[in-house]
Amino acid sequence: MPTRVLAFLLCSCAIASAQTPVSSPTLQIPEAAQSGPGFDLETATRAYLNTFKPGEKARSDSYFEGGYWLILWDLLYASVISILLLETTLSARMRDWTERWTRLKPMATWLYWAQYILLTSLLGAPLSVYEGFLRERQYGLMNQTFADWMVDQLKALALGIFLGGLVVIVLFEIVRRLHRSWHIWAAGVTIVFLMIGALIGPVFIGPLFNKYTLLADPGIRDPILRLARQNGIPATNVYQVDASRQSNRISANVSGFLGTERITLNDNLLRRASPQAILAVMGHEMGHYVLNHVYKMIAFATILYAAFFALLRWSLEWSLGQWGPRWRIRDVGDPAVLPLAFLILGVLFFIATPIQNTLTRTQEYEADIFGINTSRQPDGFAEAALLLGEYRKLDPGKWEEMIFFDHPSGHTRIFSAMRWKAENQCLGTAVKPSCGAGY
Numbered sequence: 001m002p003t004r005v006l007a008f009l010l011c012s013c014a015i016a017s018a019q020t021p022v023s024s025p026t027l028q029i030p031e032a033a034q035s036g037p038g039f040d041l042e043t044a045t046r047a048y049l050n051t052f053k054p055g056e057k058a059r060s061d062s063y064f065e066g067g068y069w070l071i072l073w074d075l076l077y078a079s080v081i082s083i084l085l086l087e088t089t090l091s092a093r094m095r096d097w098t099e100r101w102t103r104l105k106p107m108a109t110w111l112y113w114a115q116y117i118l119l120t121s122l123l124g125a126p127l128s129v130y131e132g133f134l135r136e137r138q139y140g141l142m143n144q145t146f147a148d149w150m151v152d153q154l155k156a157l158a159l160g161i162f163l164g165g166l167v168v169i170v171l172f173e174i175v176r177r178l179h180r181s182w183h184i185w186a187a188g189v190t191i192v193f194l195m196i197g198a199l200i201g202p203v204f205i206g207p208l209f210n211k212y213t214l215l216a217d218p219g220i221r222d223p224i225l226r227l228a229r230q231n232g233i234p235a236t237n238v239y240q241v242d243a244s245r246q247s248n249r250i251s252a253n254v255s256g257f258l259g260t261e262r263i264t265l266n267d268n269l270l271r272r273a274s275p276q277a278i279l280a281v282m283g284h285e286m287g288h289y290v291l292n293h294v295y296k297m298i299a300f301a302t303i304l305y306a307a308f309f310a311l312l313r314w315s316l317e318w319s320l321g322q323w324g325p326r327w328r329i330r331d332v333g334d335p336a337v338l339p340l341a342f343l344i345l346g347v348l349f350f351i352a353t354p355i356q357n358t359l360t361r362t363q364e365y366e367a368d369i370f371g372i373n374t375s376r377q378p379d380g381f382a383e384a385a386l387l388l389g390e391y392r393k394l395d396p397g398k399w400e401e402m403i404f405f406d407h408p409s410g411h412t413r414i415f416s417a418m419r420w421k422a423e424n425q426c427l428g429t430a431v432k433p434s435c436g437a438g439y
């Protein structure tokens with residue numbers, strides 16, 4: 001990696017610490033969801049869902065449902081670009097050009113990659129601009145100007161060229177040296193790179209796009225740290241990130257592992273959610289940490305990637321047997337094969353979308369349950385679910401949620417929160433005699 005990029009990565013992670021405390025909104029509980037002897041789970045859930053005006057619900061539904069189609073359009077658009085590069089032999093000509101520049105195979109691979117990523121980003125720009133900027137602005141979710149958005153895209157592109165290039169060089173070396181077992185080693189190395197990404201991401205990559213500061217408001221910070229200690233999370237600071245630079249979406253996370261753990265919440269959550277909702281969201285994030293979701297996801301990704309790379313190997317060899325000479329691709333170790341590899345991987349990931357979504361959603365639901373239990377803020381959690389409902393369909397059908405949702409829907413989340421509230425009403429108020437063993 002060029003030293004300038006490394007220096008940029010290291011410098012921009014400096015943490016500033018001064019900011020003024022923000023005042024949070026107060027928790028609003030709908031009349032029909034108030035605790036009391038007449039509390040009804042279904043009525044309370046509906047009361048929360050009905051706080052959404054019909055117009056807001058229609059807009060959120062339309063945004064989220066449009067996302068279903070975008071999964072398909074993304075695949076088709078990328079596939080057309082790949083086929084274009086192969087059929088016009090442009091991919092082979094790009095490789096020929098790199099070989100005139102250098103005899104070193106890793107260097108030639110990287111030069112091919114740089115051309116490939118620049119060209120595909122350019123050809124893919126119309127869809128990226130629509131999907132990432134115009135559509136977000138149309139639904140009122142975008143806070144950036146086009147120029148600011150574009151700067152973020154260029155930063156991501158630079159990271160792709162350098163960090164992505166490193167991954168591609170290593171993978172091609174494996175393919176060239178280990179003819180018979182490359183798919184197994186490549187899957188293993190990809191997992192290692194993903195782990196490194198998760199390890200350095202929050203500390204080195206995140207600050208390239210946003211400013212991270214220490215959360216100074218003790219009214220918000222101290223209950224979060226108390227919750228962290230109660231759950232055995234080794235954190236002494238809470239960070240806040242200026243996500244409002246990009247959008248109004250609320251979010252938080254407990255990221256990193258092996259010593260890079262940190263609790264981060266975004267400024268939208270601080271500004272738009274009540275203290276109860278903030279604590280409920282943080283309880284959810286801590287659930288991910290305590291339940292070892294990162295490690296479970298690594299185990300799942302290992303199985304998925306082992307299968308994908310085996311299928312990739314078989315598909316590449318078969319396709320090259322059919323059309324290799326026409327596309328002027330020599331073998332699987334030739335960088336010119338990349339458009340074909342991405343075409344195949346794109347199809348595999350598309351097919352696996354419901355499986356990946358279901359795995360993620362299952363973990364998210366586990367974290368929901370954990371978060372409600374540890375924060376004891378069912379109404380705060382319902383409030384957060386409504387805020388997320390601004391861009392995630394609130395009340396989908398059962399199958400729709402299973403296929404397309406990578407997080408539980410607002411309905412599922414509010415229902416879980418209200419169920420907890422119904423069954424733990426004595427915990428919501430001051431000590432009551434009825435909280436004994438007979439409850």
Ligand SMILES: [Zn+2]
Nearest residue numbers: 284288364367
């Ligand atoms: Zn989560």
